Amino acid sequence: MVNFANFREIGRKIVCVGRNYKDHAIELGNAIPKKPMIFLKATSSYVADGKPIVIPPGCENLHQEVELGVVISKEAKNIQKDQWQDYVAGYVVALDMTARDFQNEAKKEGAPWFLAKSFDTSCPVSNFIEKSAIADPHNVELYCVINGAEKQRSKTDVMIFDIPTLLEYITKYTTLAPGDLLLTGTPAGVCRVLPGDVIEFGITGIIKSNVTVQ
Amino acid sequence: MVNFANFREIGRKIVCVGRNYKDHAIELGNAIPKKPMIFLKATSSYVADGKPIVIPPGCENLHQEVELGVVISKEAKNIQKDQWQDYVAGYVVALDMTARDFQNEAKKEGAPWFLAKSFDTSCPVSNFIEKSAIADPHNVELYCVINGAEKQRSKTDVMIFDIPTLLEYITKYTTLAPGDLLLTGTPAGVCRVLPGDVIEFGITGIIKSNVTVQ
Ligand SMILES: [Mg+2]
Ligand SMILES: [Mg+2]
Ligand SMILES: [Mg+2]
Incomplete structure (x- = not known):
């Protein structure tokens, strides 16, 4: 029996979707995608518990993007x-x-x-949320608050490509495996973060997490 | 004691370098890079022993790129x-x-x-080569032969960024771990492969491997 609370150790990839919220695509001046825009983050990007985000060398514009993540339960192709x-x-x-x-x-x-996207500490994550705790992942609210000021807040029902569509699309090409993580894109409100910032991110009424920028 | 012959199961990422041979950059009409151009392949891309390469849905121009790979022995940052x-x-x-x-x-x-880059079967690999079998990885010859016709042949001494430079650059940003694989780029001669093609790829006098396109 796999303990999915350890998904960070079990999983071998983080598959991410770009521009999956219309308001975020627009805020960065990007076109609305006609098909999912997929990229990888390395699992070495996970932030260990209680550790800070470290700005990578030379980066002068580090942004946060709060996202709903889906942890995969079993080998998945097509x-x-x-x-x-x-x-x-x-x-x-x-x-x-x-x-x-x-x-x-x-x-x-x-x-x-x-x-x-794949520098060390580029993927802070909350604790694992049991599937039963979220009846419908397309009907929750994501939020992100930096130093007490709200930056992002959105329902997940406005994703351009919903979770079934993303899973169908990705697994046409690439096998997902237990513990792999799918990040489903971010709503508007991304902004530059600075050393000392405290980022609270969560799903309203379900979970919250904190991380500091070093 | 880690058995690195199992690097495909142990490793969690494949870190690749694009345009690391001048003749290959030129054949695709690309600029010679001023710094290493890094991307990831998922470890789900490895081809299981004896299995074929499967052309991903919709792809009409699948290319082979023969490359020297470096298997990482221990956690590596900076x-x-x-x-x-x-x-x-x-x-x-x-x-x-x-x-x-x-x-x-x-x-x-x-x-x-x-x-x-990360579709299933996009990373055929040879058996593991002990470090001691290659005195200087910058002084070996890569080759690739398709259906008996030579397509690629090059010494590794013409890499634009050598292995120490690549490892220094990547680990400034991203931690490498035991079993991770670094692919060091391909020389000229990439071409379209078709169903039924038999690809032989190797390092002259050291190892060879075969894979079929389904
Ligand atoms: Mg990429
Ligand atoms: Mg994102
Ligand atoms: Mg290549």
Whole structure:
């Protein structure tokens, strides 16, 4: 019996979706995607409990992106949309920390996003949330508060591509495995974070987590 | 004692370098990079022994890229160039299979390279080569032969960024761990592969491996 509370140790990849909330795509001046825009974060990006986010060398514009995460329960290839719940072990709330300056440079050059997305400490996550604690993951509210000021708050029902669509799309190409994490995109309100900032991120009424920027 | 012959099961990431041979950068019409261009392949990309490469859905231009791989021996952050050998468990020869049409679309849109690089079976690898079997990894010859016709052949001494430079650069940002694989880029000669093709790839006098395209 797998203990999914240890998903950070069990999983081997973090599969992420970019521009999955219309208001966030617009705030960064990006087009609304016609198909899911997928990228990886390395599992070495997870922040160990109680540790801070460390700004990567040379980054001058580090952003937080609060996201709903889906922890995969079993090997998954060619998931059928109506079977998606069978592949979910539970959920987390996460920050997809993004070196926006590195990402802008990569986008301009048609280069990959590794440096922008997979630096150490780029993935703070909450504790594991049992699947039974969230009746409908498309009907929860994400929020992010920095130094007491609210920056992001959105229902998940406005995702452009919902979780079944994402799981179907990704597993057409790539097998997911137990403990892998799917990050489902961020709503508007991303902003620069600075050393000393305290970031609270959560799902209203369900879980909250804190992390400090070093 | 870790058995690095099982690096495919132990490792949690494949860190790759693009455009690390001048002749290959030029053949694809790309600029010579001023710093290493890093991306990830998921470990779910490894091809199981004896299994074929499966062209991902919709891909009409799948390319092979023969590359020298470095298997990491221990946790590595901020590697100093002159210490690089301490972090090497051994080597492999690999194919960084690339959906070139997906990659060209991503490059044009400033989008990440996930679909082009991390589909299932996109990383055939040879057996593990003990570190002692390669005195100097910058002084070996890579080759790739498809259906008996030679497509790629190059010494590794012409890498733009050598292995110590790559390890120093990557671990400034991202921790490497035992079993992680570094793919060091491909020389010229990449081409479209088709169903039924038999690809032989190797390091002259040291190892060879075979894989079929389904
Ligand atoms: Mg994000
Ligand atoms: Mg990428
Ligand atoms: Mg390559």
